[in-house]
Amino acid sequence: MDDGVEKFDLVIAGGGIVGATLACLLDGLDLRVALVERRLPDEGELPFRGSGLRFDARVSALNEASRQVLGEVGVWNGVRAVRCCDYREMRVWDAEGTGSIHFSAAALGAESLGTIVENSVVLAGLYERLRGQGNLTVVSPFTSAALENDGGGTTLVGDCGRRLRASLLVGADGGNSAVRRLAGMSNRERDYGQEAVVATVKTERSHEHTAWQRFLETGPLAFLPLAAAGDGGFRHSSIVWSTRPDEAEDLVQMPDGRFCARLAAAIEHRLGAVEWSDRRFRFPLRQRHANHYVKDNIVLAGDAAHTIHPLAGQGVNLGIRDVAVLAEELRNGLGAGRRLHDPVVLRRYERRRKGDNLGMMWTMGGLHRLFGPQPLPLRWLRNTGLGFVDRASPLKNFLARRAMGQHGRA
Numbered sequence: 001m002d003d004g005v006e007k008f009d010l011v012i013a014g015g016g017i018v019g020a021t022l023a024c025l026l027d028g029l030d031l032r033v034a035l036v037e038r039r040l041p042d043e044g045e046l047p048f049r050g051s052g053l054r055f056d057a058r059v060s061a062l063n064e065a066s067r068q069v070l071g072e073v074g075v076w077n078g079v080r081a082v083r084c085c086d087y088r089e090m091r092v093w094d095a096e097g098t099g100s101i102h103f104s105a106a107a108l109g110a111e112s113l114g115t116i117v118e119n120s121v122v123l124a125g126l127y128e129r130l131r132g133q134g135n136l137t138v139v140s141p142f143t144s145a146a147l148e149n150d151g152g153g154t155t156l157v158g159d160c161g162r163r164l165r166a167s168l169l170v171g172a173d174g175g176n177s178a179v180r181r182l183a184g185m186s187n188r189e190r191d192y193g194q195e196a197v198v199a200t201v202k203t204e205r206s207h208e209h210t211a212w213q214r215f216l217e218t219g220p221l222a223f224l225p226l227a228a229a230g231d232g233g234f235r236h237s238s239i240v241w242s243t244r245p246d247e248a249e250d251l252v253q254m255p256d257g258r259f260c261a262r263l264a265a266a267i268e269h270r271l272g273a274v275e276w277s278d279r280r281f282r283f284p285l286r287q288r289h290a291n292h293y294v295k296d297n298i299v300l301a302g303d304a305a306h307t308i309h310p311l312a313g314q315g316v317n318l319g320i321r322d323v324a325v326l327a328e329e330l331r332n333g334l335g336a337g338r339r340l341h342d343p344v345v346l347r348r349y350e351r352r353r354k355g356d357n358l359g360m361m362w363t364m365g366g367l368h369r370l371f372g373p374q375p376l377p378l379r380w381l382r383n384t385g386l387g388f389v390d391r392a393s394p395l396k397n398f399l400a401r402r403a404m405g406q407h408g409r410a
């Protein structure tokens with residue numbers, strides 16, 4: 001550092017699951033890397049470190065492909081050792097009729113369909129792993145506030161006044177990406193007209209290592225199974241209830257007892273009564289897709305490039321796949337003597353990821369519309385369709401394998 005500017009080869013803006021995974025994937029490369037994060041949680045804030053039984057309200061359903069990437073960077077075993085829950089079955093049904101579909105890991109010759117993990121458990125594992133990484137500097141707290149591009153590189157300026165210069169800047173700073181905005185990268189955006197209410201709940205009966213999802217007229221309600229609690233039972237689930245904003249506000253504000261009764265009825269008492277609910281949070285749901293993932297020497301990945309409806313729990317899986325491909329292309333490019341920000345290398349990343357991300361986004365958009373309020377003939381059709389897919393094993397298996405990430409390269 002001379003002129004007050006800290007110099008790196010690559011700066012990753014955003015230290016969420018996607019940004020931190022990329023930092024791990026760049027280990028061993030002859031690059032000076034900085035990982036910039038607005039705020040890292042204090043140890044005391046991590047729910048799994050506390051003595052009382054608390055779960056993080058934010059969880060992710062990690063598919064096999066994501067688990068593999070986390071395994072390759074040496075994080076997955078540590079995550080498993082803390083706590084997580086494999087789900088072996090998935091039951092989806094329509095509140096407006098009789099249509100239902102049942103996925104089972106056994107039918108696919110797999111041990112599980114996916115694993116539900118608290119985001120804070122994954123992040124703690126990633127940062128533990130990054131602690132000893134020689135080519136990495138973690139810069140936090142740091143809030144990206146401005147970008148300066150001088151042709152040869154980009155300088156990311158924090159609101160604290162720190163200046164970080166890099167040949168390549170990766171924006172992995174989430175759906176409201178500051179990098180995307182500051183770089184003037186355009187974005188297509190659509191409001192789903194829904195908010196997601198998330199909370200940890202305890203039910204009367206075991207979740208049976210099953211992910212449950214019921215499509216209500218106002219949106220899908222999912223129960224995602226959590227690890228065994230101190231009492232030895234598998235009775236904690238993380239719920240994601242997508243609904244109209246006015247109902248979401250109501251669900252967050254109402255007394256716990258009323259909420260538990262309403263939730264149990266909404267899932268048709270499949271897990272018996274809901275006995276307890278932790279604090280409830282709500283998130284607006286928007287579909288976003290950056291028109292380009294690359295501009296000069298700036299690249300977007302994860303939610304900064306695309307956000308989708310959480311109904312199939314695929315957001316973070318797509319982001320992990322983005323950075324696995326990006327790291328592979330950078331590695332190949334450097335091996336072939338290309339510069340880090342070579343447009344050929346960056347465009348290859350964009351080409352490889354755009355189709356997959358758009359495909360998933362359209363599928364989620366279609367499901368969201370199909371299961372929204374529909375006239376009677378369409379409701380009949382979707383019920384018949386669900387039943388058809390449930391009986392058509394090859395089609396059902398194809399859908400399940402896609403959700404598990406068993407397609408494409410990377």
Ligand SMILES: Cc1cc2nc3c(=O)[nH]c(=O)nc-3n(C[C@H](O)[C@H](O)[C@H](O)COP(=O)(O)OP(=O)(O)OC[C@H]3O[C@@H](n4cnc5c(N)ncnc54)[C@H](O)[C@@H]3O)c2cc1C
Binds near residue numbers: 196240312314318
């Ligand atoms: C209710 C809900 C449920 C979901 N459930 C699932 C699921 O089951 N499975 C799944 O795969 N996905 C799920 N998702 C989606 C998933 O949470 C996201 O896709 C995932 O978190 C994206 O990771 P990311 O690292 O790209 O972004 P983020 O997790 O948003 O991380 C971005 C990071 O950048 C930092 N940052 C932001 N702005 C700045 C700035 N200006 N300066 C510095 N740092 C900054 C933030 O502090 C944050 O740490 C769900 C989403 C929602 C809303």
